[in-house]
Amino acid sequence: MNKREQILSLGEEYFAEQFAPKPFEPGVTSLPANGKVMDASDLRNLLDSSLDMWLTAGRFSEQFERKFAQTWGARFSLLVNSGSSANLLAFATLTSPSLGDRQLKPGDEFITPASGFPTTINPALQAGLVPVFVDVDLKTHNMTPEGVAAAIGPKTKLVMAAHTLGNPFDCHRIGDLCKEHNVWLVEDCCDALGARLHGEHVGNRGDLATCSFYPAHHITTGEGGAVMTSRPYLKKIAESFRDWGRDCYCAPGCEDTCGKRYGWQMGELPAGYDHKYIYSHIGYNLKATDMQASLGLSQLERLEGFIAKRRSNFDFLQNALRSRGGEEFFEFPEALPGAEPSWFGFLLTLKSERIARPWLLEQLGQRKIGTRLLFGGNLTKQPAYLHLPKRVVGELTNTDIIMHRSFYVGVWPGLTEEMLDYMAEQLVSLCRSFATK
Numbered sequence: 040m041n042k043r044e045q046i047l048s049l050g051e052e053y054f055a056e057q058f059a060p061k062p063f064e065p066g067v068t069s070l071p072a073n074g075k076v077m078d079a080s081d082l083r084n085l086l087d088s089s090l091d092m093w094l095t096a097g098r099f100s101e102q103f104e105r106k107f108a109q110t111w112g113a114r115f116s117l118l119v120n121s122g123s124s125a126n127l128l129a130f131a132t133l134t135s136p137s138l139g140d141r142q143l144k145p146g147d148e149f150i151t152p153a154s155g156f157p158t159t160i161n162p163a164l165q166a167g168l169v170p171v172f173v174d175v176d177l178k179t180h181n182m183t184p185e186g187v188a189a190a191i192g193p194k195t196k197l198v199m200a201a202h203t204l205g206n207p208f209d210c211h212r213i214g215d216l217c218k219e220h221n222v223w224l225v226e227d228c229c230d231a232l233g234a235r236l237h238g239e240h241v242g243n244r245g246d247l248a249t250c251s252f253y254p255a256h257h258i259t260t261g262e263g264g265a266v267m268t269s270r271p272y273l274k275k276i277a278e279s280f281r282d283w284g285r286d287c288y289c290a291p292g293c294e295d296t297c298g299k300r301y302g303w304q305m306g307e308l309p310a311g312y313d314h315k316y317i318y319s320h321i322g323y324n325l326k327a328t329d330m331q332a333s334l335g336l337s338q339l340e341r342l343e344g345f346i347a348k349r350r351s352n353f354d355f356l357q358n359a360l361r362s363r364g365g366e367e368f369f370e371f372p373e374a375l376p377g378a379e380p381s382w383f384g385f386l387l388t389l390k391s392e393r394i395a396r397p398w399l400l401e402q403l404g405q406r407k408i409g410t411r412l413l414f415g416g417n418l419t420k421q422p423a424y425l426h427l428p429k430r431v432v433g434e435l436t437n438t439d440i441i442m443h444r445s446f447y448v449g450v451w452p453g454l455t456e457e458m459l460d461y462m463a464e465q466l467v468s469l470c471r472s473f474a475t476k
C-alpha cells in the first residue's frame with residue numbers, strides 16, 4: 040500500500056474509533072434541532088483533498104459543481120463559501136450592467152416575506168433596493184401567489200424568498216407571475232435541498248437559486264453554499280462576481296482558456312492587456328476551497344438517504360405527537376398539494392399564548408431537546424431593520440403569530456425514532472402540565 044493509501048485507510052480507522060455512536064440516554068443525550076451526519080468517507084475525502092495540497096478550487100470543486108447541478112436539475116452550479124454568500128452572489132448577478140434595462144438598481148423594489156432569515160434580503164438592502172414585505176400562510180409558513188400578486192407594483196424588479204424549512208412555496212405560480220411582470224425570481228433554497236413541487240426540484244423556476252452547506256443543512260461542507268442557474272449568461276456573470284469581478288473565466292491555476300489572453304481590448308485599457316486582470320464587474324472573492332468540495336462530494340453520495348430519513352422522521356414525530364394528543368396544543372405544518380418537502384425542522388406553533396414559549400423552550404432545553412425559532416420572526420421588528428425605508432402590503436398577522444408562538448425541533452437524520460418519541464412525549468406532557476397548573 041502506498042503512503043497516501045495508508046493515510047486514507049488510517050483516517051477511516053480513526054473515524055470509526057473516535058466517532059462511534061453512543062447509546063441514547065433520555066434527558067442526558069443532547070438532541071439538537073439541527074446537526075450533521077458524518078462517516079469515514081467524509082474524513083477520507085477531506086484527507087485526500089488535503090494531501091493534494093492544491094487548497095483552492097480544483098479537481099474536487101469541478102466534480103462537485105458538475106454533480107450538484109445534476110442533482111438539482113440545473114445546468115450550472117457555482118460553489119461558494121456560504122449560503123449567505125450564495126444569496127449575495129445571486130443578487131449581485133442581477134446588478135450587472137450587461138443586463139440592460141433589467142439591471143437591478145438602488146430604489147427598485149423587491150418582494151419578500153417578512154418572516155425569514157436575514158441574509159435572504161440583506162444583499163438587496165445593502166444595494167439600496169426597497170423591500171416590500173408580505174405576510175405568509177400559517178400552514179406552509181411561506182408567501183403565497185396571491186400575496187405576491189397584490190404586492191407587485193411599477194417599481195417591482197425582484198422577488199427573493201426562501202422555501203421555509205424545506206417546505207416549497209408555490210414557485211410554479213410565483214414563477215409564472217414573475218415572468219408575466221418581467222420580474223426576476225431568486226429562490227433561496229438554503230433549507231430546501233431535495234424539496235420538490237409537482238415532481239420538479241425547487242429552485243428551477245427562479246432565474247437563480249441558492250443553497251447552504253452549513254452543518255445544520257441537508258449536506259455539509261463545513262461552511263459553504265452554491266448558486267444554481269440554467270441560463271448561461273447569468274452563470275457567466277455570477278462567475279465573474281464570485282471571482283473578483285474579472286472578465287477572465289480561467290479556473291484557478293489555469294491560463295489562456297479563451298485562447299486569446301493578450302488579444303482583448305476592454306474599457307479604456309490598452310489593447311493586449313492581460314485578460315486575467317480585466318474586470319467587467321465590481322466583484323468579490325466568494326470561492327470555497329477544494330477541501331470543502333471534497334466533503335460535499337462524499338456527503339452528496341448519501342443525500343438521497345438523508346432526505347428520506349428527514350421525511351420519515353417528520354412523519355414519525357407527527358404521528359407520535361398526534362397519538363399523544365399534541366394537536367390540543369400545537370398547529371402542525373402542512374405542504375401544498377403536489378409538494379414533497381425536504382424537511383429542515385418540524386415547526387410547531389402554540390395554539391394559544393397561554394403557554395409561554397420562553398418557559399416551554401427552557402424546559403425542553405433542560406431535557407436536552409434543542410429548539411430554534413423561525414429565524415428572525417418578523418424581520419421588520421428586528422433592531423437592525425426598524426427604520427428601513429420599506430413598503431408593507433396588508434397586515435403581517437401570521438408573521439406576528441410565528442414571531443410569538445412558533446419554534447422548531449429537529450428531524451435531521453442523526454435522530455432516531457426512540458429520540459423522536461422522547462421528544463414528542465416531553466413536548467406534550469410539558470404543555471399538559473402547564474395547562475393544568
Ligand SMILES: Cc1ncc(COP(=O)(O)O)c(C=O)c1O
Nearest residue numbers: 121122123156201229230251253
Ligand atoms: C433560508 C436561509 N437562507 C440563508 C441562510 C444562510 O446560510 P449560511 O449559514 O450558509 O450563510 C440560512 C441559514 O441557515 C437560511 O436558513
